[in-house]
Amino acid sequence: MPIIILILSTLGAAIWWWVRQNPGDALDTAVDVATTVRNAPRKLAFRKQTNAHPVEGIDDPRIAICAIAQAFIELDDLPTKDQRNTLNLLLRTELRCSAEEAEEMEVLGRWLQGQCNNSEAAIVRLARRLRKIAGDASWDLLHDILGGLVEGELSKNQISAIEDIKRAFHR
Numbered sequence: 208m209p210i211i212i213l214i215l216s217t218l219g220a221a222i223w224w225w226v227r228q229n230p231g232d233a234l235d236t237a238v239d240v241a242t243t244v245r246n247a248p249r250k251l252a253f254r255k256q257t258n259a260h261p262v263e264g265i266d267d268p269r270i271a272i273c274a275i276a277q278a279f280i281e282l283d284d285l286p287t288k289d290q291r292n293t294l295n296l297l298l299r300t301e302l303r304c305s306a307e308e309a310e311e312m313e314v315l316g317r318w319l320q321g322q323c324n325n326s327e328a329a330i331v332r333l334a335r336r337l338r339k340i341a342g343d344a345s346w347d348l349l350h351d352i353l354g355g356l357v358e359g360e361l362s363k364n365q366i367s368a369i370e371d372i373k374r375a376f377h378r
Contacts, residue, residue: 274316
């Protein structure tokens with residue numbers, strides 16, 4: 208505990224000294240951080256609606272696809288590191304996004320999945336939203352990503368999820 212206090216005190220003293228020496232830079236940095244945090248959801252094409260579920264605020268089909276894929280690999284158990292790496296690779300290649308964008312979509316996707324309370328509910332709700340914002344155009348892309356995530360046999364929950372997605376897309 209004393210070591211943690213020492214480290215935090217040293218860090219606080221260094222920040223205090225920096226702010227006193229460069230107040231203009233410190234103020235600019237604080238404004239940049241606040242702006243970045245405030246604009247992060249807008250950067251991902253996410254908008255908040257009053258009295259609406261957060262999934263209804265998705266405008267970018269890539270976010271919905273990412274969230275569905277995350278829920279799909281979490282249906283039976285927590286995903287392994289290999290599954291997460293495979294998902295990240297598929298997002299970058301299939302959705303043609305940078306590593307930073309893929310990471311941001313994964314974080315937002317996990318949050319959206321948490322707002323739906325469980326993976327099954329998340330898949331149903333996200334699939335309906337994806338159909339609404341992108342139509343049938345996103346079906347092939349979603350199919351390719353989910354197919355790339357499958358390792359071996361599908362579980363009963365994954366088969367049920369695929370049926371739910373097909374129903375949402377009227378297939």
